Amino acid sequence: MAAQVDLEKCTMCGGYSQPLCVEACPDSAIRVQDGRIVVTEFICEDCNECGCVCPDEAIEVPLEKVTF
Ligand code: SF4
């Protein structure tokens, strides 16, 4: 899986040119495209750095990974 962005909640961090989630991602898996946040799923490593910094709680990282 990968981080899921709820575009209804995302305000683009109030219109920053460099949104917080884009800055926070250690893998550069998030970018802005056509004015929206896009996650490149195969790069995302589910670290949830983006979810921690999002002021709108618009990012969820599915954590239902089975480890056994
Ligand atoms: S979960 Fe981590 S790797 Fe994935 S988009 Fe967010 S910050 Fe980047």
Ligand code: SF4
């Ligand atoms: S941190 Fe949250 S509000 Fe800001 S651009 Fe990313 S998803 Fe949108």
